[in-house]
């Protein structure tokens with residue numbers, strides 16, 4: 318049975334000067350009796366469902382999932398303020414903390430309040446500019462491996478399953494940077510850690526978005542496989558922690574120049590004793606969780622557009638030839654940093670296809686923002702992609718135009734351009750600390766690919782679907798390559 322909620326799209330509630338609007342006064346899309354909007358929300362493209370609702374009822378509304386009310390906000394000024402008011406007045410949706418803790422993961426992503434600060438500090442140090450520069454040889458080595466592999470695939474006329482390939486590529490980079498584990502899934506195929514991670518990541522998403530925690534009552538085959546994978550990963554990382562501690566004693570100079578994130582955490586643990594082994598594990602695992610899918614899916618989305626825009630590929634190639642003409646990949650961090658056109662391509666891709674189109678936050682107290690009152694305990698599902706692809710903020714928003722990020726020579730000069738509303742990396746004090754590393758990986762990878770190959774979509778553009786599972790990825794993205 319369908320019931321009608323108030324639809325106030327043509328006549329939205331406007332904040333009065335004296336009493337702010339509360340969630341009970343907000344409109345709602347049409348839902349179903351008892352389950353509310355659950356049936357539509359269960360889809361793996363729930364971000365698109367919510368974007369459709371924004372078109373139907375406006376940019377601030379409520380939905381109901383099994384009787385629990387959630388606020389959906391696509392208002393950039395409200396979302397920015399919510400992100401800014403953490404950790405004091407808002408927190409990440411508590412289900413994320415609950416699920417990760419249940420899995421034995423305690424790190425910067427799911428810590429809150431004061432506990433979060435100590436995790437944040439060390440994460441920021443480990444991912445600072447100097448260390449990102451130090452990670453360059455790892456990225457460059459794996460990019461070179463990608464070139465070797467894709468060159469062979471191009472010669473053989475093979476079709477490339479981009480998302481799958483990019484997962485392997487970034488897991489190789491991230492595991493080495495996170496804990497010095499030299500994985501080579503690109504060339505050697507299956508790796509025991511990779512196989513476990515492939516079971517763990519989708520399950521985290523499934524549990525965070527599950528309406529009921531059924532796995533606590535009865536364990537499915539997948540739940541059992543997940544438990545085994547978690548035990549294996551923990552034992553591997555704890556073994557690496559022991560080896561790292563030994564290295565630190567044998568080579569005290571590591572204290573000044575930790576080679577990876579795990580070593581940086583162990584130095585902190587030895588100096589201040591503020592981190593338990595479980596917290597060291599939690600943060601190393603968080604690096605994998607936060608840094609892998611996001612980066613690999615962002616590269617995949619960029620390739621989706623590049624495979625349809627040979628003129629942009631030409632420009633990236635031209636820039637690569639000018640800067641590092643004789644090698645397959647940039648040879649130094651300085652060369653990679655000079656790839657400004659490629660950087661613009663990356664920024665455009667992160668604008669138009671943010672792999673994190675939504676972020677969920679809960680109010681820790683009553684907070685009034687822009688005439689709306691968010692009450693203690695209410696959860697706000699922020700839909701940030703909407704503003705990033707809206708004509709008020711970006712001229713011709715649905716077109717892939719890297720030039721909009723280059724101020725000199727920008728053909729859209731004078732048109733709408735609001736870089737401040739981009740939330741692909743979040744905002745406020747919990748802004749993504751891995752942005753520098755991610756940008757570096759993206760630029761080096763795209764430059765390497767375009768310098769060496771012409772790309773062509775092997776499917777029609779409309780056959781590539783946006784799917785959301787912890788982050789948003791292009792399903793069915795197949796391309797063909799031709800070596801140049």
Ligand code: HEM
Nearest residue numbers: 426607608611612615673741742743744747748749751755
């Ligand atoms: C294109 C790639 C990436 C995207 C789009 C991305 C996006 C995000 C977003 C949206 C958040 C939440 C921010 C907020 O709540 O305000 C976040 C948090 C985080 N990201 Fe990233 N990320 C990327 C890559 C990385 C990488 C490579 C790493 C590290 C290896 C990383 C580590 C983290 C961590 C540790 C947090 C939690 C920070 C905190 O809660 O204080 N991310 N990221």
